[in-house]
Amino acid sequence: MxxxxxxxxxxxxxxxxxxxxxxxxxxxxxxxxxxxxxxxxxxxxxxxxxxxxxxxxxxxxxxxxxxxxxxxxxxxxxxxxxxxxxxGNYFLDPESGGAVMxxxxxxxxxxxxxxxxxxxxxxxxxxxxxxxxxxxxxxxxxxxxxxxxxxxxxxxxxxxxxxxxxxxxxxxxxxxxxxxxxxxxxxxxxxxxxxxxxxxxxxxxxxxxxxxxxxxxxxxxxxxxxxxxxxxxxxxxxxxxxxxxxxMNAKHSADGRPRVVYLDPILLRLVGPGCRVILPITDPYVAHHGSLGSFAVVHVPPGTDLARVRRGLMGVPEVTEVMEKDIACEKLQLHPERLGDLVVMCGRDTTLGTSPAEHDLSQLDRPLRSHGGRYExxxxxxxxxxxxxxxxxxxxxxxxxxxxxxxxxxxxxx
Amino acid sequence: MxxxxxxxxxxxxxxxxxxxxxxxxxxxxxxxxxxxxxxxxxxxxxxxxxxxxxxxxxxxxxxxxxxxxxxxxxxxxxxxxxxxxxxGNYFLDPESGGAVMxxxxxxxxxxxxxxxxxxxxxxxxxxxxxxxxxxxxxxxxxxxxxxxxxxxxxxxxxxxxxxxxxxxxxxxxxxxxxxxxxxxxxxxxxxxxxxxxxxxxxxxxxxxxxxxxxxxxxxxxxxxxxxxxxxxxxxxxxxxxxxxxxxMNAKHSADGRPRVVYLDPILLRLVGPGCRVILPITDPYVAHHGSLGSFAVVHVPPGTDLARVRRGLMGVPEVTEVMEKDIACEKLQLHPERLGDLVVMCGRDTTLGTSPAEHDLSQLDRPLRSHGGRYExxxxxxxxxxxxxxxxxxxxxxxxxxxxxxxxxxxxxx
Structure with a gap:
């Protein structure tokens, strides 16, 4: 040897x-x-x-x-x-408009x-x-x-x-x-x-x-x-x-159902159409978590009043932190090329989703435990x-x- | 019995x-x-x-x-x-202008x-x-x-x-x-x-x-x-x-000196005179921590552009979160009667102070360990x-x- x-x-x-x-x-x-x-x-x-x-x-x-x-x-x-x-696992390619793994x-x-x-x-x-x-x-x-x-x-x-x-x-x-x-x-x-x-x-x-x-x-x-x-x-x-x-934290209610805040409808109400939510936990191994974590990236249309959207998202009870891109790059040491306009985090027992149709929760055979935010x-x-x-x-x-x-x-x- | x-x-x-x-x-x-x-x-x-x-x-x-x-x-x-x-231990009485224990x-x-x-x-x-x-x-x-x-x-x-x-x-x-x-x-x-x-x-x-x-x-x-x-x-x-x-976390540099961000001079630069910082850790038992913790409350003069001050404070490298009063009351479940305009938190290894003259660090006989923020x-x-x-x-x-x-x-x- x-x-x-x-x-x-x-x-x-x-x-x-x-x-x-x-x-x-x-x-x-x-x-x-x-x-x-x-x-x-x-x-x-x-x-x-x-x-x-x-x-x-x-x-x-x-x-x-x-x-x-x-x-x-x-x-x-x-x-x-x-x-x-x-x-993250995914980012939005600004040129193609597609999510890139x-x-x-x-x-x-x-x-x-x-x-x-x-x-x-x-x-x-x-x-x-x-x-x-x-x-x-x-x-x-x-x-x-x-x-x-x-x-x-x-x-x-x-x-x-x-x-x-x-x-x-x-x-x-x-x-x-x-x-x-x-x-x-x-x-x-x-x-x-x-x-x-x-x-x-x-x-x-x-x-x-x-x-x-x-x-x-x-x-x-x-x-x-x-x-x-x-x-x-x-x-x-x-x-x-x-x-x-x-x-890793439990992210489900007492009856075992996942606790999820769906961001698409909230953004539709706050901003209107044209927002795009990226969940960087998404990966090909879906059985673990149904793409549900406690961190999301939000892209908004040009000209959107970010301060207003930030305050609106902070008004969602389960949301704990919202940072503008420049602040997120500074505080979380993220790379500016692969980030949206806002990052959103939620509480210890909750996850962020896009819309109910986009998450296949049938794969979850146990109460959801996940990660992604400040509490992990x-x-x-x-x-x-x-x-x-x-x-x-x-x-x-x-x-x-x-x-x-x-x-x-x-x-x-x- | x-x-x-x-x-x-x-x-x-x-x-x-x-x-x-x-x-x-x-x-x-x-x-x-x-x-x-x-x-x-x-x-x-x-x-x-x-x-x-x-x-x-x-x-x-x-x-x-x-x-x-x-x-x-x-x-x-x-x-x-x-x-x-x-x-907290202290709040600013808006009527008297004094800090009340x-x-x-x-x-x-x-x-x-x-x-x-x-x-x-x-x-x-x-x-x-x-x-x-x-x-x-x-x-x-x-x-x-x-x-x-x-x-x-x-x-x-x-x-x-x-x-x-x-x-x-x-x-x-x-x-x-x-x-x-x-x-x-x-x-x-x-x-x-x-x-x-x-x-x-x-x-x-x-x-x-x-x-x-x-x-x-x-x-x-x-x-x-x-x-x-x-x-x-x-x-x-x-x-x-x-x-x-x-x-409880260590809040000192490798040489044993406390890590402190003093907010008074920062606010003077961002806002001008008239701000007041309350450190709610302050208490009569000073030997523990020199009134240095990782959470501060900031009062600003009426008419101040809070969004600008929030972004300015978030620009301080050691600061991790800044919340407007209404958001802090919601997210941290604080009482609105005894709170300032902004709450400020800093990182795991750092504390927030007012100005050097107001903290008697001579009482600290060991490297500072303290608390007050998200990491505690x-x-x-x-x-x-x-x-x-x-x-x-x-x-x-x-x-x-x-x-x-x-x-x-x-x-x-x-």
């Missing part, structure tokens, strides 16, 4: 100095801090508990919109959407930490649960990059690896299952054990978190399975950094080794989830 | 049905969820751990401004500031749960750490009400009890100490053990949380001491509800017994910290 080569590289304004250790950052998709707390107090995550006691657990601020693509893109670049350009590396406007590390001599690997995310995150990577969803199709020429099923010892898992996430960690652990990679990004899916509350048995069992693999990684000597892309912004961060003084101070500030590679690589060791 | 008398009473639109049990709600002042997590994972709160495993831990949304008085007033009334009128029950516009329960036949007690809070919370109470700060001065005629020091077995503690909070719980446990009260509100002080981060030894020791008393209360058969008034809004809620189905559903929504009496009394039992 080869010893990892210490090196220094710079990407998006930060310098990383990995030593002769294996480093892995894990993004536990949708892991609100409560998921860890509930599993930990029931003794279901003993390996994580050990890592916390040895290292540090603290809260990080994620990217808003608190969705998967913007946050994973931020974690892999160490930078906000203003730098990497991925404001950002599921390709070409939309990424910044180099990734992992691709840069590979050029500096590290043996890098990215494993995602969903294929859509692999295509963004493994952009330009001279290393290993594959998804659990298409593990069996990984080939050396295109994915830097083949024989993944044999390596993991398991067939490609179904994407709508807890197995998809566990598979990502199993693949990561196997690659480390086999000496195939020494700087890894392992990004899970929030299928389980969308379905189950933190204390439900299915959730506890899922986290126990994650913990087993965390234990494997720790046993292999990996310096682990763990965070989440966003939290804060996520746990865990580093498995003690932080040095500079990073202990940094943790006592406003650490971001996309600082996780920085904390894991630069924050450990002296 | 007398058996508690089941009864039914209504207050501020809610009905409470306490059974033949002793109920106690505890407000652990400044208890961000991380304080519990850090102490729990180190095994320093075994009694709390048992209560969580038997009952339920979940996150509650507090009142913004995330300060002590508005939240304690909400907890004791089960209602937001729009109902009880306590928007709301440290008296006369400012409370709504009856309290505890006073109403006492009239319905329960034996009620309120113990606070600080005297300032006792005068608000014990308003109109036919029962026991005293503060740890002035425990030795409690008299039967005015406080419903005397001989507190003998009861607790300890002298009145200094208010600037961990002992002040522990004393509150000791007094509560002693009263329950002696059969003096069967419905209690025990409200601590955040002196320790302002000084120490969750994982610091002083903080862990403090929480272990709280846990001992929680164990006493549980052993006495109490149904416990635990929450916090607000969270979410707090833990714990009920020591299993929730019934209706309240399990309610917990999966947007439970408020001021629902703690409701959850504790109505949410347990069938």
């Amino acid at each position: 080869s010893v990892p080569v210490p090196c220094t590289f710079e990407v998006n304004g930060r310098t990383y100095r990995p030593g002769a250790r294996v480093y892995a950052a894990i993004c536990v998709d949708g892991c609100g801090d409560e998921y860890l707390s509930e599993s930990l107090i029931r003794g279901r995550m003993p390996n994580l508990a050990g890592a916390i006691r040895k290292g540090k657990r603290f809260m990080g601020r994620g990217v808003i919109p608190s969705f998967t693509n913007p946050n994973n893109s931020s974690i892999i670049t160490g930078a906000p959407p203003a730098v990497h350009g991925i404001n 950002m599921n390709d590396g070409k939309f990424l406007k910044a180099p990734t930490i992992v691709a840069t590390a590979a050029r500096a001599g590290r043996r890098c690997a990215i494993v995602t649960a969903k294929e859509k995310l692999r295509t963004i995150l493994a952009h330009d990577l001279d290393g290993i990059g594959f998804s659990a969803e298409k593990a069996g199709q990984a080939e050396r020429g295109t994915h830097g690896i083949d024989g993944v099923e044999a390596l993991v010892g398991e067939k490609t898992p179904p994407i709508y299952s807890p197995d998809a996430s566990v598979y990502v960690l199993k693949a990561g652990a196997a690659m480390v054990e086999q000496g195939l990679a020494d700087l890894l990004y392992l990004s899970l899916t929030d299928y389980m978190q969308h379905k189950f509350a933190p204390e439900e048995p299915e959730s506890l069992d899922f986290h126990a399975r994650l913990d087993e693999q965390i234990g494997r990684l720790l046993a292999a000597g990996v310096v682990l950094g763990i965070t989440a892309d966003h939290g 912004e804060m996520v746990p961060m865990i580093v498995s080794e003690p932080l040095n003084a500079a990073y202990r101070a940094k943790a006592e500030g406003d650490p971001r989830n996309f600082d996780i590679f920085d904390f894991t690589i630069n924050g450990t060791g002296s | 007398s058996v508690p008398v089941p009864c039914t009473f209504e207050v501020n639109g809610r009905t409470y049905r306490p059974g033949a049990r002793v109920y106690a709600a505890i407000c652990v002042d400044g208890c961000g969820d991380e304080y519990l997590s850090e102490s729990l994972i180190r095994g320093r709160m075994p009694n709390l751990a048992g209560a969580i495993r038997k009952g339920k831990r979940f996150m509650g949304r507090g009142v913004i401004p995330s300060f002590t008085n508005p939240n304690n007033s909400s907890i004791i009334t089960g209602a937001p500031p729009a109902v009880h009128g306590i928007n 709301m440290n008296d029950g006369k400012f409370l516009k709504a009856p309290t749960i505890v006073a109403t329960a006492a009239r319905a036949g329960r034996r009620c007690a309120i113990v606070t750490a600080k005297e300032k809070l006792r005068t608000i919370l014990a308003h109109d109470l036919d029962g026991i009400g005293f503060s740890a700060e002035k425990a030795g001065q409690a008299e039967r005629g005015t406080h419903g009890i005397d001989g507190v020091e003998a009861l607790v077995g300890e002298k009145t503690p200094p208010i600037y100490s961990p002992d002040a909070s522990v004393y509150v719980l000791k007094a509560g446990a002693a009263m329950v053990e002696q059969g003096l009260a069967d419905l209690l509100y025990l409200s601590l002080t955040d002196y320790m949380q302002h000084k120490f981060a969750p994982e610091e030894p002083e903080s862990l020791d403090f929480h272990a001491r709280l846990d001992e008393q929680i164990g006493r209360l549980l052993a006495a058969g109490v149904v416990l509800g635990i929450t916090a008034d607000h969270g 809004e979410m707090v833990p809620m714990i009920v020591s017994e299993p929730l019934n189905a209706a309240y399990r559903a309610k917990a999966e929504g947007d439970p408020r910290n001021f629902d703690i009496f409701d959850f504790t009394i109505n949410g347990t039992g069938s």
